[in-house]
C-alpha cells in the first residue's frame with residue numbers, strides 16, 4: 001500500500017500546471033538523492049547556506065544567491081532586505097517600520113495574490129499606471145525617501161500598459177532604488193536565471209518547486225551581493241522576520257541539485273517533446289464531433305511551452321465543460337486540468353511523467369464518449 005493510500009489520499013495526475021495546491025512539481029531522482037544524503041549529517045546551517053549560495057551564484061552567472069523557503073518567502077526577505085540592509089537594529093525592529101523606509105512601488109496591473117508576501121513586512125504598496133498605459137513620470141513621482149524598492153511581477157499579466165522593465169530599472173537605479181523581479185514561474189527559458197539581473201534588476205526570485213523541480217518548499221533568490229547578505233541576516237536561523245520561513249539543509253542541497261540538473265537539461269528536446277504530445281492530443285480529440293482542440297502558446301505563466309486548448313459543444317457531447325472536469329477529477333486515476341474560458345479546458349504536458357499523456361488522452365476520450 002502506498003503512503004498516500006494508507007492516508008486515504010488519491011494521487012492526482014497533474015495535466016494542469018506547476019500548481020502549489022497540487023504539489024508543485026515532482027522531484028527527479030538526483031534531487032531526492034541529494035536530499036536524502038543531506039539528511040544523514042548535522043552541518044552548520046549558516047555555513048551551508050553561504051556555500052550553496054556561492055555555487056548557485058556561480059552556476060546562474062549572478063553575484064550572489066540564496067535559498068529561501070519558496071519564492072513567496074523570497075518576496076518577504078527581499079522586501080525586508082531592501083528596507084534594513086545589513087543594519088542589525090533595523091533587522092530586529094521589523095515589522096515595525098517607524099523611521100524606516102515603508103513604501104514599495106508596483107504597477108497597478110501587477111497586483112496579485114503573491115504581493116501579500118511583500119505587504120507582510122508592513123510596507124504600503126504605492127501603485128502606478130493604468131491598463132491603458134503608464135508614463136515614466138508616474139514612476140519618477142512615486143519615488144521618494146520612503147521608497148524601499150520597486151517590485152516587478154513578471155508573468156502573464158505583465159506587458160499590458162506597463163512601463164518596459166528596462167525603463168523601470170533605468171529610472172529606479174538612477175535614484176538608488178532597487179528593482180526586485182518576482183519571476184517565480186518564469187522558467188523556462190533557463191536564461192531567465194540571469195536575464196533579469198543582467199538587465200540591472202537588484203534581485204530576481206524563482207520558485208524551486210515549479211519547473212526547476214527542486215523541493216516544493218524551496219525558492220531561489222539571485223542578485224546583488226549586499227542585498228543577498230541582507231536577506232541572509234533577515235532569514236533563518238537568525239532571530240528575524242524570516243525566522244519562521246526555515247530552509248532545511250535538505251532543501252538547500254536539493255535546490256542546488258535541481259538547478260544543476262536544469263542547466264544541463266536539453267531544453268530544446270523537452271520543448272519539442274511537449275509539442276509532439278500536444279499535436280497528438282489535438283489530432284485524436286479533433287476526431288470527436290463537438291470537440292475542438294488546438295495548440296495554445298505560451299503557457300499560463302507566459303512561458304514558451306505549448307498546451308492544448310480543448311473546447312466542447314455541450315449540446316453535441318451531452319456534457320457541460322464542468323461535468324467533463326468533474327469526471328476527470330473523480331475518475332481513476334484522478335486527473336487535474338485547467339479551465340479555459342466558459343466552454344473549454346487546457347491540457348498541459350509540462351507536469352506529466354512519461355506515459356501519462358496517453359492516460360490523460362484515454363480518460364478524456366472515455367469521458368467524452370461515455
Ligand SMILES: *Cc1c(COP(=O)(O)O)cnc(C)c1O
Nearest residue numbers: 020070071072114184185207208
Ligand atoms: C508560484 C508563484 C509564487 C510563489 O512561489 P512559491 O515557491 O510557491 O512560494 C510567487 N509569485 C508568483 C508570480 C508565482 O507564480
